[in-house]
Amino acid sequence: MKTFKQHESEVRSYIRSFPAIFKKAKGSILYDEQGKEYIDFFAGAGTLNYGHNNPLVSEALIKYIQDDGIIHGLDKATTAKKIFLEKFYDIVLHPRHMEYKIQFTGPTGTNAVETALKLVRMVKGRSNIIAFTNAFHGLTLGSMAVTANSFYRDEAFINRTNVSFMPFDGYFGEDVNTADYLRKYLEDQSSGVDLPAAIILECIQAEGGINVASDEWLRDIEQICKDFDILLIVDDIQVGNGRTGSFFSFESSGINPDIITLSKSIGGGLPLSMVLLKTELDQWKPGEHTGTFRGNNLAFIASVELLSYWENDNIPNTVKSKEKILKERLMEIKNEYPSIQAEVRGKGLIYGLKIPLRGFCTEVSEEAFSRGLLIELAGAEDNVLKFLPPLTIEPDLLNEGLQIIEDSIKSVLEKREAMIEDLNNDS
Structure with missing residues (x-):
C-alpha cells in the first residue's frame, strides 16, 4: 500500500x-x-446492483469500442443515447405510466442533485429547500447544503442558508408523525421556515443509517407538497434501480414525484447521472445548465443491456x-x-x-x-x-x-x- x-x-x-x-x-x-x-x-x-463485470455489459462494450462507437459527445445526438432513451421509456417509464423528460447531468449523483435544486428554485422563484435529518445527497456545495451529517458540513465552506431541516419519518419514534410536524411549521406564518421551492428526500436513508420511510409518510409528504405548491424531489441514486425490489424505491407508496434523481447503478458501473423531470418543469433555455461529461455513451450501452433485466x-x-x-x-x-x-x-x-x-x-x-x-x-x-x-x-x-x-x-x-x-x- x-x-x-x-x-x-x-x-x-x-x-x-x-x-x-x-x-x-x-x-x-x-x-x-x-x-x-x-x-x-x-x-x-x-453502483453494482448487477454485479462486477456483468457479461452482458462486457460483451456490449467490447463490440461498441471495436466498432468505433462515439465515446464522448457532450449532449450531441448519438446512436447510443437514442437507443438508451427509447429503451428506458419502453421498459421503465411507459409500463409505470410515468411521463418525464430526461436530463443528463455531469457524471455523478451529486451533479443530478445540484441540477434538481437549481431547477426547482428557478421554476418556483423561491430559494428555500426542505431536507431531512440524517439525509445524504452529495458533497458538492449545493447538495452538501441538504446533507445533514455534521462530519461533511463545516461553517468554513458551506452555505447553510436556504435549507431548512425537518425530522425524517421515525425520528422521534413511532408515536410522532413528523409529516404533521412539518405541516405545522408550514402553516405557522411565524415558524421561521420560509415556504420552500421543494422538499428533497430519500425513501430509504442509506448513508444515514438505513432509515426506511413508510408508504403512509411518503403519501403525507406528497400531500403537503400539493397543498402548499411545493415540488417533491426523490433522490433515488442509491436505493433506486431495483434495490428495494421495484425499479424506483417509492413505487409501493403510489406517490408521483415531480423530480427523480438517478445515478450509480443506472450506468452499470460506469458514470451516468440523470434527472427525471415532469414536462411542465422543463423550463431550461438551451445550454443553460451544461457539463462536459453529461451523458456517457459507454454507460448508455451498459445501461441498455441491464435494462433487459426489467423486461420480466x-x-x-x-x-x-x-x-x-x-x-x-x-x-x-x-x-x-x-x-x-x-x-x-x-x-x-x-x-x-x-x-x-x-x-x-x-x-x-x-x-x-x-x-x-x-x-x-x-x-x-x-x-x-x-x-x-x-x-x-x-x-x-x-x-x-x-x-x-x-x-x-x-x-x-x-x-x-x-x-x-x-x-x-x-x-
Whole structure:
C-alpha cells in the first residue's frame, strides 16, 4: 500500500476500510493481487446492483469500442443515447405510466442533485429547500447544503442558508408523525421556515443509517407538497434501480414525484447521472445548465443491456427471495446475541444491523474483511452494518457472507469479553 500512501491524498477513504489492492472482480466477488477472494456486501456503495463485470455489459462494450462507437459527445445526438432513451421509456417509464423528460447531468449523483435544486428554485422563484435529518445527497456545495451529517458540513465552506431541516419519518419514534410536524411549521406564518421551492428526500436513508420511510409518510409528504405548491424531489441514486425490489424505491407508496434523481447503478458501473423531470418543469433555455461529461455513451450501452433485466419479473422476484434470506439471518443474529442490542432495519436488498455499542460495527467490519468480506458502515456514528450486496448475488454466496458476519460478531464479542476479564484481573 506504500504507493497509495505516498502519492494519493489523505482524503482517500475506502482504501482504509478495505486495505487490499484489488486486481479483478466478477459477479459478487473481488480478488486482490494475491488472489484472495472477498464476498462483496458493498457493491460500490450501490453502483453494482448487477454485479462486477456483468457479461452482458462486457460483451456490449467490447463490440461498441471495436466498432468505433462515439465515446464522448457532450449532449450531441448519438446512436447510443437514442437507443438508451427509447429503451428506458419502453421498459421503465411507459409500463409505470410515468411521463418525464430526461436530463443528463455531469457524471455523478451529486451533479443530478445540484441540477434538481437549481431547477426547482428557478421554476418556483423561491430559494428555500426542505431536507431531512440524517439525509445524504452529495458533497458538492449545493447538495452538501441538504446533507445533514455534521462530519461533511463545516461553517468554513458551506452555505447553510436556504435549507431548512425537518425530522425524517421515525425520528422521534413511532408515536410522532413528523409529516404533521412539518405541516405545522408550514402553516405557522411565524415558524421561521420560509415556504420552500421543494422538499428533497430519500425513501430509504442509506448513508444515514438505513432509515426506511413508510408508504403512509411518503403519501403525507406528497400531500403537503400539493397543498402548499411545493415540488417533491426523490433522490433515488442509491436505493433506486431495483434495490428495494421495484425499479424506483417509492413505487409501493403510489406517490408521483415531480423530480427523480438517478445515478450509480443506472450506468452499470460506469458514470451516468440523470434527472427525471415532469414536462411542465422543463423550463431550461438551451445550454443553460451544461457539463462536459453529461451523458456517457459507454454507460448508455451498459445501461441498455441491464435494462433487459426489467423486461420480466425476475429482479422483483429474486430480490424478494433474497430479502427473506437476509432478513431472517439478521433476525437470528439479533436473537442469538442479545448483548449487542441489535436492531434490524431495511427493505429489499438494503438492510442495516444497528449495534449501539461504541466502535463495535467498526471492529466487526475489520474482522469480516480479514475473513474475506467487504461491508460498509452507515449512520452518523458508524453504528450500522450496511448490507448492500449485488441484486444478482447467488443465494449460497449470500448465506456464506452472512455466516462471516455472524462469525465476526462472535469473534469481536469474545475479544471484548476477554479484554474486560483481563482488566478485572489487573485491578
